[in-house]
Each structure stands twice: as C-alpha cells, then as structure tokens.
Amino acid sequence: MSTTTPSPSAPASSSPPSPEAELEQLNRRNRDFAATYQGGLQMRPRFLTGVLTCADPRIDPAHFLGLELGDAVVMRNLGGRVDAGIEREMSILSAMTKMLLGPDAPPLHLAIVHHTDCGMERFASVEAQARLGRATGIDAHTIDELAIADHDHSFAADVDRLRRSPVVPNRTLVSCHLYDVHSGTLTQVRAPAPLA
C-alpha cells in the first residue's frame, strides 16, 4: 500500500460515483417504479394533515409515517423549520383547500417534525454561525433563526412564526413532534391546536 500523500487534484482512492452513474441508477429505479405504477390519483390529498420535516436523508415521512402516494402534502427543508417559503406554502395550500372543498372546508393541520441529531444543531453556537455565515454569505440573523440549539425553543419559534405570519390563516392547526433517528419513534411535543 502506498504511503504517498495524494496531491489535491489526484482522484481519491474510492472516488464518489459521478452524477451520470447516479442518474443511471435512479432512472433504473424509476423504470421499476413505473412498471407497477397505477395512475389516477387526485391532487387533493387524503389527509388534511400536512407534514413539515427535515431534508435529512434519514428522515422520510413515506417511511416513518407510512405515507402512500396521494396521502399528504410533505414539505421539507434543512431542519424542517418554518421560514418565509413555508409561510407562503401554507397560505396557498389553505386557499387551494377552500377552492377544492368550498368555504366550509375544515382547517389544514400542519405537523412539524424535527429530529434528533439534526445537522442544524451544529450551528447552535455563535462561532459556528459565524463560520457558516462566512462560508455562505447568509446573514447571521437568518442563520440564528434556522439553527437548532434546543428543540423546545425551535418548536416554539416555528409556531410563533406561523402565528405572526400575515398570510397563514389563524385557524390553521399546528402540532409538533420529535423523531428519534436511532429508534425511529415519533414523540408528540404539542397536540394539534389552532394558531389563534
């Protein structure tokens, strides 16, 4: 085995797969999927409950909540946090629900799911936030809002942001849950309750 230190431009001993090779694999999986796929699903989800959760590849509601196609709206971002995009989406989804079901449509329910060992916990300290700010150009305040230091605090901040949002209906129900990446279990932290 060679002890020579590779130059930075040298390929790593086990080079990662190329995007083309990954796409080939993904397209193969899609062909398998399409081979048994039954279309005809309606745009309107079966559940009034939508899920907001982290983009972490270990966290997927299709797996840990057993969601089937057509069941529920799932929104994901880093941390599963409420930001301006989630406010907009909840606002538009609420309006779409009324368009589909009529003015007496029941309120939507958003289940916010954060998880243990979340990558956004790594930016809890001021030093880590400053490092991320320098690396990305994102302002310190935004990074501080998205970082997770304490799950109770993050849940409270997310619910509060929805409550203060000028575009999210106050009757929207919100619940909070913590998913354990080691055990696969979901623990309810806040029962569904309207924002106001």
Ligand SMILES: [Zn+2]
């Ligand atoms: Zn995460």
